[in-house]
Amino acid sequence: MPRRSQTSRRQLRLGLAFASPWLIGFVALVLGPIAASGYYSFTDFNLFQSPTFVGVDNYTAMLDDDRFATALFNTLYLTVVGVPLALLLSLGFALALNSRVRGLPLYRAIVYLPTIIPIVVSVYVWRWLLNAQYGYLNRILGFLHLPQPSWLEDPAFTKPAVVLIGLWMVGGTTVIFLAALKDVPRETFEAALVDGAGPWQRFRAVTWPAISPVTLFQLIVGLITSLQLFTQPYLLAQTRLNAAAGGPDDSLLTYGMYVYQNAFVFLKMGYASALAWVLFLITVAITAVLMLSSRKWVHYGQ
Amino acid sequence: MRRRFLGALAAGALVAALGACGGGDEASGGKTEVVFSYLWAGEEAAALEKIVADFNASQDKITVKGVSSPDFQKQLTSMSGAQGSFDISDHFGSGVGAWASKGILTPLDDFIKADGYDTKDFPAAAMSQMVYQGKTYSMPIALHTQMLLYNKKLYAEAGLAGPPKTTEEWAEQIAKLTKRGADGTITQLGYANAEINTSFTTLGFMFGGSWDDQSGAATPANPGNVAGLNFYTDNIPGKYGVEQVRKFTSGFGEYASAQNAFYTGKAATIIDGEWQPVSIKKFAPTLEWGVAPLPYPSAQPNLTGTTQVTTSTLFIPRNAKHPKEAWEFMKYLLAKDAMTKFSLALGNLPARTSLVDDPQYKALPQFDAWLGALKSANARSLASSPWAAQYSSDLALAFDDIAQQRKAPNDGLAGVAQKAKSYAP
Amino acid sequence: MVSKARYPLVWAIALGMLFPFVVMLTTALKPPGEVFTLPPRLLPEQWEFGNFRAALEAMPFWRYLGNTLLVSSLCVVGSLVSCPLVAYSLAKLRWPGRNLVLALILGSMMLPPQVTLVPLYLLWNKLGLVGTYFPLIVPSFLGTPFLIFMLRQFLVGVPDALLDAARLDGASEFRVYWRIVLPLARPALATVAVFQFVWTWTDFLNPLIYLSDTSQYTLSVGLYAFFSEHGVDWGPLMAASVMFTLPALIIFLLGQRYFVEGIATQGIK
Numbered sequence: 001m002p003r004r005s006q007t008s009r010r011q012l013r014l015g016l017a018f019a020s021p022w023l024i025g026f027v028a029l030v031l032g033p034i035a036a037s038g039y040y041s042f043t044d045f046n047l048f049q050s051p052t053f054v055g056v057d058n059y060t061a062m063l064d065d066d067r068f069a070t071a072l073f074n075t076l077y078l079t080v081v082g083v084p085l086a087l088l089l090s091l092g093f094a095l096a097l098n099s100r101v102r103g104l105p106l107y108r109a110i111v112y113l114p115t116i117i118p119i120v121v122s123v124y125v126w127r128w129l130l131n132a133q134y135g136y137l138n139r140i141l142g143f144l145h146l147p148q149p150s151w152l153e154d155p156a157f158t159k160p161a162v163v164l165i166g167l168w169m170v171g172g173t174t175v176i177f178l179a180a181l182k183d184v185p186r187e188t189f190e191a192a193l194v195d196g197a198g199p200w201q202r203f204r205a206v207t208w209p210a211i212s213p214v215t216l217f218q219l220i221v222g223l224i225t226s227l228q229l230f231t232q233p234y235l236l237a238q239t240r241l242n243a244a245a246g247g248p249d250d251s252l253l254t255y256g257m258y259v260y261q262n263a264f265v266f267l268k269m270g271y272a273s274a275l276a277w278v279l280f281l282i283t284v285a286i287t288a289v290l291m292l293s294s295r296k297w298v299h300y301g302q
Numbered sequence: 303m304r305r306r307f308l309g310a311l312a313a314g315a316l317v318a319a320l321g322a323c324g325g326g327d328e329a330s331g332g333k334t335e336v337v338f339s340y341l342w343a344g345e346e347a348a349a350l351e352k353i354v355a356d357f358n359a360s361q362d363k364i365t366v367k368g369v370s371s372p373d374f375q376k377q378l379t380s381m382s383g384a385q386g387s388f389d390i391s392d393h394f395g396s397g398v399g400a401w402a403s404k405g406i407l408t409p410l411d412d413f414i415k416a417d418g419y420d421t422k423d424f425p426a427a428a429m430s431q432m433v434y435q436g437k438t439y440s441m442p443i444a445l446h447t448q449m450l451l452y453n454k455k456l457y458a459e460a461g462l463a464g465p466p467k468t469t470e471e472w473a474e475q476i477a478k479l480t481k482r483g484a485d486g487t488i489t490q491l492g493y494a495n496a497e498i499n500t501s502f503t504t505l506g507f508m509f510g511g512s513w514d515d516q517s518g519a520a521t522p523a524n525p526g527n528v529a530g531l532n533f534y535t536d537n538i539p540g541k542y543g544v545e546q547v548r549k550f551t552s553g554f555g556e557y558a559s560a561q562n563a564f565y566t567g568k569a570a571t572i573i574d575g576e577w578q579p580v581s582i583k584k585f586a587p588t589l590e591w592g593v594a595p596l597p598y599p600s601a602q603p604n605l606t607g608t609t610q611v612t613t614s615t616l617f618i619p620r621n622a623k624h625p626k627e628a629w630e631f632m633k634y635l636l637a638k639d640a641m642t643k644f645s646l647a648l649g650n651l652p653a654r655t656s657l658v659d660d661p662q663y664k665a666l667p668q669f670d671a672w673l674g675a676l677k678s679a680n681a682r683s684l685a686s687s688p689w690a691a692q693y694s695s696d697l698a699l700a701f702d703d704i705a706q707q708r709k710a711p712n713d714g715l716a717g718v719a720q721k722a723k724s725y726a727p
Numbered sequence: 728m729v730s731k732a733r734y735p736l737v738w739a740i741a742l743g744m745l746f747p748f749v750v751m752l753t754t755a756l757k758p759p760g761e762v763f764t765l766p767p768r769l770l771p772e773q774w775e776f777g778n779f780r781a782a783l784e785a786m787p788f789w790r791y792l793g794n795t796l797l798v799s800s801l802c803v804v805g806s807l808v809s810c811p812l813v814a815y816s817l818a819k820l821r822w823p824g825r826n827l828v829l830a831l832i833l834g835s836m837m838l839p840p841q842v843t844l845v846p847l848y849l850l851w852n853k854l855g856l857v858g859t860y861f862p863l864i865v866p867s868f869l870g871t872p873f874l875i876f877m878l879r880q881f882l883v884g885v886p887d888a889l890l891d892a893a894r895l896d897g898a899s900e901f902r903v904y905w906r907i908v909l910p911l912a913r914p915a916l917a918t919v920a921v922f923q924f925v926w927t928w929t930d931f932l933n934p935l936i937y938l939s940d941t942s943q944y945t946l947s948v949g950l951y952a953f954f955s956e957h958g959v960d961w962g963p964l965m966a967a968s969v970m971f972t973l974p975a976l977i978i979f980l981l982g983q984r985y986f987v988e989g990i991a992t993q994g995i996k
Binding site: 046047048049127128131132133134150152153154239245246248249250261264265266267 | 374375378381382400404405406497498499548549551552553555556557691692695698699702703706708
């Protein structure tokens, strides 16, 4: 093995070698289906018969589609409200659980537990908890003399209900932050302590920069997940098993749900693919902005 | 590096071995294996498996393997390949047209003709959903009808003698059966929707409306439909305030539980299907309830006995490996014996009119009311058109707007007609 | 070390998080008439332990448990094998095409999966692998974008000086990876393992679509035995869900030990 050789060809070979599992997977399993869906977006395709080419008709149809606008609005609402809140909450939990509280492993497990419960079961339990008259949530609100909305029937409150369930499920995000917090260089942290820095200053100067790469990750992944959100609203809005509904006044119609409906219920796979690619472009745009902004606040290395 | 590689190789070999033992194709002993994939699960699946076992025991040419697959995404993905993973499955009648028009169902006419199979025993309202462009694409295994259920105790409290015959009587009874507190808060509703889509389409039928016409076009704004929805808005949100009604209905419990609004006396009357006798026996055995034919407008006595028929159907996908054998099994399921067992276990109506008077159904309390509805001349059903799913979705939105009084019935339904122009001819 | 004021806050959070699970557990102990009463009653009036037996009888529970354990474990192996390799190439190697690969990995996460579901299924169908566990396990050996991206963000924090020193000493790149970087990344790897395990454990759609024999089904599909057109068997469903959640929870509790250590705190010798 050549030593000290930094030829770019060697680096290329090394890079490709290490990245080979993903490269193989990408070419074999990912590229084909993605290209297929791109092709379908320019066709009229019902999943079973040969697609007929329709050019950009699917894309122009979106401009006239009320439900597309509703789905986009609902999804952006859930993202703009839900993602920052979830990140703040999970970071808060991680900071709280990072200290030497007694019984810490148990508390960590409790925070993570919601993500292990089968989602069908947990959403159905939440439907019961959110019952406007008798659900526990409203009983607690009533006890605190706060208004008790009809979470699942009032179009103004269905999305907040989804956000609430999302906050309940921050266990995964919390666990990642916990691992990141363990990375905070202890010497720098202790030096700050010695210097007399208060907890907020310690956080700003030491902790935050150290975890910023992971925070960027959480932000981007949270954004992608939220923009594609399907399962929770789908289960909340269901009146019958396996039926896809949009909830009161379509307030629970997320973009992911609309794609699903078009693909598997209306059998308009062409339109569904076009919808998916529009979301893709929106996601890329927002991510690009985030990545550009990250140069200002993300610190790599020591 | 080598250790890691060997480890991966071993894992790969293990996986390959797993792949090999995943699911066989031909059953041993020269029998043809037919895969029956069905949406039912739990107790219903158990009942179905018994029938499958009976079939397998009754002959030695075909072995049927039953697979419970409760999600229809799986059905669709399987039917999209060149060779399907199942030979026979079930679906709802209203979806037959859509799938038939995509060419993924095997037409059954040749089988029917070759065997001289008699389809006259199946009611016309059911068979109409099985046919697309003159060809038969599936067969009904179970039927569902809608009747008016009423709470006998609440009726006695309100001093009412019995269920209404006309819609005018019903409106009066709803007013007497609705109780409110001093501030307008509702504590009991004379009528509540069991499931808004089915209830509203049924109301449309009750007032002589129709959701599609002979040529298969969508007719949401039919005056009968509008009249049916006006009946609801006039008598419920229009009278008691849409906010109050929503507040009350938001406190309803899960439909399939002891907290069902009808079981707990929150709704005095509902329109619902024939599975209720079994459900009530399970969740609310002490409930005093009765069932009656749906009321008709007094000016149109010809509409008496209207009901909406929906169907559970069996079909053979185009890419089935063994369509002929699947047909043999289908005939067995449709035969009187298996059909009776199946419908009794599920609490559904049999699809054969000749079974309507079968004494075995007396075991289910008041079940015969729904059976009788099958014989009605006014048994209506929604057309099974290629665009049925999208129409149903647009109707659902309009129904929500109408029930919440964001739109008047004729406005909401006209909106659906407008939307339907783009997908229904 | 910890202010006393923190404890009530921690308890309140724990209670809030735990409550739905408590509901699950108490529902599992209720007879059908008592489930989801309005007004709600938390504890059963009549304790019904039969739901657990019913859950075990409604589906081949132990078989499904075994299937699920098998698939989940293999997927964890797959992810631990593939994801760190790829993440390392993106975090610590400088090579042309690195940014392109990162962009492609991110990009592949951004397309809603509903539209690639069928083309992917058809691909596996053509390979003749539908009806086997292959479509469920092989992808984890080929890297999962989410985990790769996450690991990459962790690995960039490993001090380059450490690696350069080893390289100067003549270590091959793989040796640097295997002997220096991986041990330092233990918390992140533990996270990968736990996440992959829980995802596969709770995955419903993939086993449903790719498996055709009910004997191959996993637990999450088996849960649907309790749903039917006109009702849900809440008691047995909750009992089954409790039993379903426990193994994953145990894996998490075991994996927690590894979260405790840090990476960079190992320091430079």
